[in-house]
Amino acid sequence: MSQVLFDYTRQDATGASCTAHAWAKVPEPLTPDQRQSWKERAKALLAKHQAVLVAHYYVDGDLQDLALESGGCVADSLEMARFGRDHAAKTLVVAGVRFMGESAKILSPDKRVLMPDLDATCSLDLGCPADDFARFCDAHPDRKVVVYANTSAAVKARADWMVTSSCALAIVKHLKDQGEKILWAPDRHLGRYIQQQTHADMLMWNGACIVHDEFKGLELDLLKSQHPGAMVLVHPESPESVVKQADVVGSTSQLLNAVVQGNAPAYIVATDNGILHRMRQLAPGKTLIEAPTAGNSATCKSCAHCPWMAMNALQGVVSCLESGTGEIHVEEPIRSQALGCIERMLDFVKRNPTATQKPGLVPNIGAA
Numbered sequence: 001m002s003q004v005l006f007d008y009t010r011q012d013a014t015g016a017s018c019t020a021h022a023w024a025k026v027p028e029p030l031t032p033d034q035r036q037s038w039k040e041r042a043k044a045l046l047a048k049h050q051a052v053l054v055a056h057y058y059v060d061g062d063l064q065d066l067a068l069e070s071g072g073c074v075a076d077s078l079e080m081a082r083f084g085r086d087h088a089a090k091t092l093v094v095a096g097v098r099f100m101g102e103s104a105k106i107l108s109p110d111k112r113v114l115m116p117d118l119d120a121t122c123s124l125d126l127g128c129p130a131d132d133f134a135r136f137c138d139a140h141p142d143r144k145v146v147v148y149a150n151t152s153a154a155v156k157a158r159a160d161w162m163v164t165s166s167c168a169l170a171i172v173k174h175l176k177d178q179g180e181k182i183l184w185a186p187d188r189h190l191g192r193y194i195q196q197q198t199h200a201d202m203l204m205w206n207g208a209c210i211v212h213d214e215f216k217g218l219e220l221d222l223l224k225s226q227h228p229g230a231m232v233l234v235h236p237e238s239p240e241s242v243v244k245q246a247d248v249v250g251s252t253s254q255l256l257n258a259v260v261q262g263n264a265p266a267y268i269v270a271t272d273n274g275i276l277h278r279m280r281q282l283a284p285g286k287t288l289i290e291a292p293t294a295g296n297s298a299t300c301k302s303c304a305h306c307p308w309m310a311m312n313a314l315q316g317v318v319s320c321l322e323s324g325t326g327e328i329h330v331e332e333p334i335r336s337q338a339l340g341c342i343e344r345m346l347d348f349v350k351r352n353p354t355a356t357q358k359p360g361l362v363p364n365i366g367a368a
């Protein structure tokens with residue numbers, strides 16, 4: 001059984017599109033000389049402050065390269081959380097969106113956690129306000145509360161479990177096997193996919209990722225007919241009509257592994273196009289095609305890039321380390337309450353190492 005109770009528009013309190021503010025803050029592209037210069041400054045500052053850069057697959061390729069060249073990591077949100085917690089650095093610079101910085105701080109309260117731009121958020125986080133979510137939970141006390149990583153610290157503080165897209169299926173199946181009914185938030189597409197796979201009893205929040213929600217099933221079908229034999233890789237935050245056509249449904253790391261290990265003539269990728277940078281590095285020479293986000297009359301055939309991820313730039317890394325701006329704070333008792341649901345997930349994954357693995361795939365190759 002699943003049911004949709006809550007809905008949110010994609011507008012902020014002033015009625016403006018919530019992405020307009022983000023796109024306005026995305027820095028202009030740098031020249032090659034400028035990139036080199038900013039990168040060298042960032043590297044020197046990371047070393048000076050004993051800091052490590054933890055970057056998500058969706059951020060700019062320069063930041064991904066900087067993270068790897070300076071001893072940090074490029075990963076999905078699960079690996080980012082683990083890497084930051086286990087690293088000896090005194091300062092974590094998190095290149096991604098705000099909930100990732102908050103998760104790092106929740107797990108590592110004694111470390112300084114900085115972000116290139118604190119305004120970098122996520123439509124799933126924005127669409128699940130803590131007070132409304134608490135009322136939703138209060139109305140269903142008989143259910144285990146399972147929230148996706150893409151939520152605020154305050155929402156996590158109300159949850160029993162946090163999951164990422166790499167382990168959500170295994171954890172919900174585990175709960176179902178224990179006879180639990182589930183309250184799920186906030187991504188409706190991921191929730192529907194998990195419900196269909198596990199047949200768990202899930203009550204859903206109605207949130208969506210503004211990037212993945214735009215992938216189009218009809219246009220994907222057309223694209224497939226133009227590339228016979230191409231393997232279709234889909235992130236489960238995508239609509240059902242897109243997921244249904246997938247050869248592999250998985251988290252960013254799982255999709256990356258599918259490209260590295262696959263032998264298809266081409267790969268159609270339905271997730272944020274920031275991941276293509278790492279895919280090209282780890283699978284050089286393979287043909288990668290962005291899945292369509294728009295119909296025939298549109299000028300942009302694939303606009304699959306998150307504006308909040310795009311706000312992260314080399315300049316922001318330099319600025320936060322130079323001036324100490326962009327520091328993440330998570331107040332008590334929210335932090336300690338949220339810690340429980342994250343640690344529960346991390347313990348589960350440690351005890352069940354196959355929980356993040358797609359059949360026939362090697363986990364976590366992207367966490368360099």
Ligand code: SF4
Nearest residue numbers: 122123209210211306
């Ligand atoms: S890509 Fe979607 S889920 Fe990821 S941060 Fe952006 S809006 Fe959120």
